[in-house]
Amino acid sequence: MDNVRARDDCDACIIHEDAVEKAKTRAKDLEGNTIVRLSDIFKVMGDPTRLRIIHALSSGEMCVCDIAAALGMEHSAISHQLRILRNMRVVKFRKQGKEAIYSLDDEHVLQLFNGGLEHARHG
Template sequence: MVNKSKLHLLDNATTVRLSETFKLLGDPTRIKILTILSNDEMCVCDIAATLQMGQSAISHQLRLLRSARLVKFRREGKEAWYSLDDNHVVVLLNQGLQHILHN
């Protein structure tokens, strides 16, 4: 974990990667997907049903989240099952939530 005193030491590549992660987190649908996946592993069809969206739209969002290593997947037959990549994603969501709820 990076502490406050080391934030000024971020190189350009790290700054760009961090910025792109925050851009991905800036979409309400992706936040909903991450929130859903924080509870359990799910397939695209179940995520789509929960959010009342098309499977192709969900697949597109999951592809973006995978590219940023926010979610991972495993294949079971023809279905792909998605879950959060690691606990850091939950920490990011919780920290953001605490920030907006802070008075």
């Protein structure tokens, strides 16, 4: 372990090489476009309206009109937010006649949402 110049946030001034190596190894998971995509997903999920849409869809498929009614919002506002969520593959849709039926893209979206919700409630 190497001693380094003291920083305001750490008085011990010790580098734990094993921790540094482990972090460097794990950083390979974020190489390429992965870190940008992850950041974009969190940005998209950082909007209260979009989180409310995700929460509504966590109970099952819904058409745009039903989501708008459930959230007390205009159809056009919901459509705009759904387009953003769809572009990031957070939600998907299928056509049923003239209706667009939306659902969460996959189980990962629900895991992200539920993990964040649990953390928010914990804090």
